[in-house]
Amino acid sequence: MATEVNRIGEAGRLNQGQVRALTRHLETVARHVRQGRPCPALDMRDAFRDQVMEFREAGFLTDRDVAELLGSLRLLEPAEPGQSQVERSYAPGVAGELRSIVKGGEEIRYEVIDGLAIYQGDIILGYADEFEAAASADGASPDLPVYASGVCDRPGDVLRCGTWRDGVVGYDFALEGWGAETLAMRTLILQAIAQWEARTGVAFERRTSGERVVFRNASGCSSSLGRKEFTGFTPQWINLATNCNTIGIVVHEIGHAVGMFHEQSRRDRDGFVRIFPERIREGKDHNFDRYARDEGMDVGPYDYTSIMHYYCDDFAIADAGNAIEPIQPGVTCADVGQKSTPGNSQGLSDGDILGAFTLYPPRYEITGATSGEVNDRFELEVVATRLSLPRPEHMVWTSDRVAGELRRGHTLNSVALGLAPGPHVITASVTILGVTVATRTISVTIRNTAPDVSLGPDREEDLNVPFTVVSSVNDAEDGVCPVTVCSYTWDPNPDIDRGPRAEYRFTTEGPQTITLSVRDNGGAGTSASVNVNVVNTPPQPTITTPTTGSGFSVGSTLRVSAYADDLNEPGGRLACSRLRWSSSEATDAFDSRFGCTPELTFGDAGARTLTLLATDPQGASQSTTVDVQVVACGPSCRPDASFVIEPESELDGSTFSPPFSGPGYLLTTELTLRGSIFDADVPPDNPIQFWWELLPPCVAPEITPCPPAIPLDNGSVVVTGFPAVADLTFRPGDHVAEWAECQVHARQYTLRLTVRDATGAVNEYSRPVHLACTLI
Ligand SMILES: [Zn+2]
Incomplete structure (x- = not known):
């Protein structure tokens, strides 16, 4: 962090004396922390902070300078030991300066802590001054296009939130960090990444440079929102204190980095939750704002079980009751958010997956049958062209010739479905909670040939004596065509009808003709006859x-x-x-x-x-x-x-x-x-x-x-x-x-x-x- 001070000095914003004073301060803080002397360390941190803010007010430093200096200092502030419920916020217990911008007639409120604009407690929007400058520029055209759901997805928006190119999130770990917990925290982070990759179209790639999020230790749990321009806030952090060590928190913070807001900040949230302003800690009520109209979009139904949903007591005054409560019948605070309780896997809900798929549509192709004419026995399969497939229950197959869904899952078997011959446009869609987020189609023409039927050579049978006629059926698509696939019609009506076999007994002498008509499940039919000479034998x-x-x-x-x-x-x-x-x-x-x-x-x-x-x-x-x-x-x-x-x-x-x-x-x-x-x-x-x-x-x-x-x-x-x-x-x-x-x-x-x-x-x-x- 001394290098940060030197960099600012080299940039000419601080003179040599100022650089030396700050460097001394920092070295003293670091030494006290190392020696386990928290009280003097706290004092020294406050003094350092005061000095930095004084330089900022005098105009020597930018917010980026402040963020880098004070953000570094926060690395030296371990979380309170024994804190059981972690608050997902940038700096737990810290009340920053509350500021706001106005966009499209709506106020967007945020806190400034350490020179960073912090939104809704744990979302880092960027350096306060750069964020405000960009917002001011955006003010010229306040009605920017809409972003995705509980999510944002477009560079140029006031929150500077973009999606990751090709759906690939770059990431890295900061070397300094969790001390003895380093291995456990890295394992947890990789598990959270695996969950995102397994259930959504988002991929992760370890990068040591360029656009990336860097997981590091800090005093709270927080994340930037979406992908930031590389030239801006670099690298973008996902801060995880050692007590942010639940899979749910890590999945949540990655959710912000992917581009997702908090669920309860949806535009439609007032139909689902009630906010109690009087129970919210002073200066934190802005954390319960809805996102501005042009900054996000509600996708799918409101989802209490979202990993991105606040808990009822987040930011609540102790013993004052919940700050936020569900109002839908039958929903209680136990159903809201995903607490780290036994049996709770703390993962992405269907609503979260829907949001992720909206931002990063799944990439897949249909294989198994090329377009054109196909036999009526074919199997189609959806394969991922990148990473994971949507879950089978989210894959819905339809045909333009059949009402409703054909089936769900990664494969489609035409035989089991008995699709009618003719041209079909078959569509495989990813549908989650009633919302279709991606589709692929192929056009096929199903052909069907009539079965080949034979009743054998003409024959002689005895009068009044039962005999059996056995047909030989071969269908190009359906083989021997069991009665479950083909229909068999005998003329005249036999005494016993066993589908491909029939038993007759004729009571008059002379020639008879037996005809069998076979129709396959595609509707193609054919018939065959055999002549039977019924003879009488003398006694x-x-x-x-x-x-x-x-x-x-x-x-x-x-x-x-x-x-x-x-x-x-x-x-x-x-x-x-x-x-x-x-x-x-x-x-x-x-x-x-x-x-x-x-x-x-x-x-x-x-x-x-x-x-x-x-x-x-x-x-x-x-x-x-x-x-x-x-x-x-x-x-x-x-x-x-x-x-x-x-x-x-x-x-x-x-x-x-x-x-x-x-x-x-x-x-x-x-x-x-x-x-x-x-x-x-x-x-x-x-x-x-x-x-x-x-x-x-x-x-x-x-x-x-x-x-x-x-x-x-x-x-x-x-x-x-x-x-x-x-x-x-x-x-x-x-x-x-x-x-x-x-x-x-x-x-x-x-x-x-x-x-x-x-x-x-x-x-x-x-x-x-x-x-x-x-x-x-
Ligand atoms: Zn959050």
Whole structure:
């Protein structure tokens, strides 16, 4: 600081004696402070101050000289130890000279302390004389353009407040300063800078020369306002006493340097806060002035939570109550400003961020899709061209073709939004508290091609049988196009509609056409058809009783049995009423020619063919035959026998090797044989004996004797009517040893029912049956 004195001397404003006197004073003060002798130091400071002010009044010194001399002296005034609530002011407890200028008919009041014009307690406007000279010059054109919100932004205004070029604030630290607190204070300052950079478009750059703010220790917490011309107040200070060590205070003081006023100095503040002049300390009421109309601009809604808002008790007389209080319902002093309390992060509010973005619009671009024609699947992203992006909730996407917001955030996904094809002007805006501070737009034309649909080649399907049509859909934009993206319409209406698949069952023969229309979410549609020839398959009749080769007596009555498979009929089986019987021998008589189990009485002796004709409802028919032998009765008729097996079959013989037809069962299945016995004699030759046998396979009887028959059961009946019953229930596996290995999966056995009447006449009836040890 002695160098400041010498500089003034060299400039010729002080003579050698005056320079020596001031230098001696300063050296004495510094020595006393170093020696920890505050009282003599205070006295010496007052004496120094008096001497400087005397030279100023005599016209030797300028305000800049005074500021540099006394400002330096303040570095030697440590803050009161133990002061818990820091007052954000240039010189706590000091009452400077109150002055004012008039601009546009409005008074701008400020204090002069140490030759500096101090505004609203902690805002340094500059050297008082230079500030007043500039204000006087501005008086010629009092209606200067408006500055930004709670903020100022233009060189040439009376407050000499400008924004930082390219949004970059230069900064540096003064070397002398906080002593043992230096590291902690520097860390705090860097944290505050990081907060500004993370949440606003303002950047910071360490500079050792040129336009910059310099953080240094001083007796209070104060800052210059906005960027100052480099030729003026240089460098511009951010003063931070060691008890200004909260993140909130540092963020606040940087806020002034960026260009922000106090929130409660907004033009509209009287609708939000009430000022109590009688509670304000003497000479400090000017700190509650609104900024002059042309000096700032209110941006966004009034923000009690602004980091730039005074606390209720700032500048209040002790125990007199609050100097300023909120008047909006539900808002209390606890909500006003941001006190350094636990849980309070003390940072920039949305209102502060809005103000900062108004002064320093965010710089960003939209990437991800170039202008022009794009597929309807694209993703746009906002990227910062400098430092941080606005917070995601502040980024709002809109399209000129869609009402309202598309979404918020840094990216826009067209697929999720389902934007309609055609030209769109897509805008990404930064909107904070309802105020849009920046926008970027791109023009894109979203194209959409119709999906490609195929139902496969023409096909043949069975009448009355359900079948499924599966479409193949490929969309250039939407791929296989799930039902969430595409709509599927089938014609005719299917029985079951599963979007890309449909199930049909046609009940009439002949050609049918199925058409599928697919429309994607962009509204482009296409359709495809498939021709289906619906065919009817003739029934497949089977006679189960009698079996070919069976012999019966003339006059015998036999219950024949048959069924007809038909895949076009319910259950795959033709109704019994559609089975028609006939015999090649005209003397044979059926009790009814239709049915599954009519009775047949044989007429004359001889061979004959029994024919079963099955005709389905569509008129398709097929027949099957069985040949039997009818023998004339000798002295008496031999008895007749026949049987059916329940169930009819349980194995599909075509799946076995070698394949077989006819009934097939597992060894473990319980079978019921329904036997019928008849004797044509009148009266019958009762009683009639019968026995059941299972005949093992006999592969080569000419070489190896056939294995013996396996007896199953025997008994006797008395025939009194038709039919006499001789049923048997048994399990084949109980009588047939399981084969050692199941390599031969099925073997053909024979079931045989033999009858013998009282005269000794014998007859038999047999049916082949396949037995398997495992399923295939
Ligand atoms: Zn302030």
